[in-house]
Amino acid sequence: MRKKDPEKQEAILHSAVRIFAHQGYHVAKMSKIAEDAGVAAGSLYLYFKNKESLLEEVIDATWEDMRRRYEHSIQAEGLSPAQKLVALIDIVFDLFMDDPDRAIIFVNEQHHLEQKGIVDFSTKKEMLLNLGAQVIQEGVSRGDFDPHIDIMIFKEFIFGGLHQVLNLWALQPEQVDLDKIRKALKPIILNSIAK
Amino acid sequence: MRKKDPEKQEAILHSAVRIFAHQGYHVAKMSKIAEDAGVAAGSLYLYFKNKESLLEEVIDATWEDMRRRYEHSIQAEGLSPAQKLVALIDIVFDLFMDDPDRAIIFVNEQHHLEQKGIVDFSTKKEMLLNLGAQVIQEGVSRGDFDPHIDIMIFKEFIFGGLHQVLNLWALQPEQVDLDKIRKALKPIILNSIAK
DNA sequence: CGCTAAAATGAACCACCATTCATTTTTCTC
DNA sequence: GAGAAAAATGAATGGTGGTTCATTTTAGCG
Incomplete structure (x- = not known):
């Protein structure tokens, strides 16, 4: 039985902030946010709906x-x-x-x-x-x-x-x-x- | 031998202006611009590269x-x-x-x-x-x-x-x-x- | 009026990307 | 240590939309 990792959630948010700020929402890619946060793309959807x-x-x-x-x-x-x-x-x-x-x-x-x-x-x-x-x-x-x-x-x-x-x-x-x-x-x- | 219609070009520009202004560049759809201008989507590319x-x-x-x-x-x-x-x-x-x-x-x-x-x-x-x-x-x-x-x-x-x-x-x-x-x-x- | 060439069409194609999901891995509980 | 359940994965899926293109239509010229 695993638990979600709060540090992972913070990493995702941190990467999202950086990429949304620098590229704008539309141009920002979920795959890049995942890569930058050091998680798989699918993991994003465990912590955030979309x-x-x-x-x-x-x-x-x-x-x-x-x-x-x-x-x-x-x-x-x-x-x-x-x-x-x-x-x-x-x-x-x-x-x-x-x-x-x-x-x-x-x-x-x-x-x-x-x-x-x-x-x-x-x-x-x-x-x-x-x-x-x-x-x-x-x-x-x-x-x-x-x-x-x-x-x-x-x-x-x-x-x-x-x-x-x-x-x-x-x-x-x-x-x-x-x-x-x-x-x-x-x-x-x-x-x-x-x- | 046909010629490009200047009025058609103006219509496309006019529609593009309206839709770009109201929705923003990314959300604006070429298909909607064509529809609004009263031309086929393919026609857009006769008058504008992209x-x-x-x-x-x-x-x-x-x-x-x-x-x-x-x-x-x-x-x-x-x-x-x-x-x-x-x-x-x-x-x-x-x-x-x-x-x-x-x-x-x-x-x-x-x-x-x-x-x-x-x-x-x-x-x-x-x-x-x-x-x-x-x-x-x-x-x-x-x-x-x-x-x-x-x-x-x-x-x-x-x-x-x-x-x-x-x-x-x-x-x-x-x-x-x-x-x-x-x-x-x-x-x-x-x-x-x-x- | 016939011929040619370009406009016009709009569905198909292609690329892209958000999201899903089958499978694997890991962690927590008993 | 075994079992269960959730995290994690990352390729597949599905949807979207820009652009292309095979075909049709039309207009300009001789």
């Missing part, structure tokens, strides 16, 4: 990670809206810093699951974006931020900008120090919303 | 369009750096306004060709981004823009932000007026770089 489940596992875990980071950072007392905005930015940077491959998959590949109607991340996304909206609204109320700002557009714009810059960095993380980028972007973002 | 050539045709045409728009707008005399920056933003907005599907393909799908080493758009991208860099450098020199700005990071950030917002708009163009978004974004961008 290719999509593999991707879902990675993304769900990152949503959970994201949620925990938010809880720890934004709830801190005594922060001004600008400091909260900076804290939100730091969450995204830290996500990329800690695991660039997972972060890349998180921002680039989850639409594959959504497109097939397998999962619906909109609730999670809404919650996350609402948090950002609250911060901006608070800043506007206190007179720290420009009251004419369109919060919806601003959120998407900042998200897209961070996405683009961090994506480029993740492709060649050794080229530019992430903290340098972080320092360069914070004033740009704070300026853009300043009153 | 699936990749179809995509390349769309993107090349959009690069050409982009180049022409740049020539017409940025070369205008008497513009301040801020006005030039605004003109660059307008080019991107106009591209999406005029043909959302083509614009979406242009920003989302060209990495498929690059990934396979079929084409190299880096020269074109460099030229485009250098133009933006020149505008920012001019603004810094004149004291209009923040001298501490990291031009490279700023460019990517703005591109990514515009990309994200315009992508969302293109998915549901009837939901929000594009000019409203344009008006909302311009001050955000100009503020972000202001001295």
Whole structure:
């Protein structure tokens, strides 16, 4: 009577993360993931239902990670809206810093699951974006931020900008120090919303 | 002795644009493109070498369009750096306004060709981004823009932000007026770089 | 009007890849 | 140590979809 090997499951996930991040979901081959993990192709299906489940596992875990980071950072007392905005930015940077491959998959590949109607991340996304909206609204109320700002557009714009810059960095993380980028972007973002 | 029908070629391109934009390159099926264009699947290969050539045709045409728009707008005399920056933003907005599907393909799908080493758009991208860099450098020199700005990071950030917002708009163009978004974004961008 | 050559067709072909499964190996329990 | 059951294997299977091609149709030319 054998038991599944947790280390083997981790190896498969680790290989999947690397290959999904570098090649994209569609181009990534199950046979390559198996090879990279050092298991037979058939073994993948002992630990994961199918290719999509593999991707879902990675993304769900990152949503959970994201949620925990938010809880720890934004709830801190005594922060001004600008400091909260900076804290939100730091969450995204830290996500990329800690695991660039997972972060890349998180921002680039989850639409594959959504497109097939397998999962619906909109609730999670809404919650996350609402948090950002609250911060901006608070800043506007206190007179720290420009009251004419369109919060919806601003959120998407900042998200897209961070996405683009961090994506480029993740492709060649050794080229530019992430903290340098972080320092360069914070004033740009704070300026853009300043009153 | 028959001749190829230019209208048929346009129909195929038109269908390809719509389907590539809405489903993405990988998920898009040649059989669906043929069906949508009202031709047999085999006919596609009379007008285009293969699936990749179809995509390349769309993107090349959009690069050409982009180049022409740049020539017409940025070369205008008497513009301040801020006005030039605004003109660059307008080019991107106009591209999406005029043909959302083509614009979406242009920003989302060209990495498929690059990934396979079929084409190299880096020269074109460099030229485009250098133009933006020149505008920012001019603004810094004149004291209009923040001298501490990291031009490279700023460019990517703005591109990514515009990309994200315009992508969302293109998915549901009837939901929000594009000019409203344009008006909302311009001050955000100009503020972000202001001295 | 006849002939030629190219367009057009759409099923067949072929390659690819996710997933399955018959068989072997291994581990856990008694 | 034997037996049972699950892991593990990796080639086979089946499905998908890009591309080809044998045949038919059509249009352009003389």
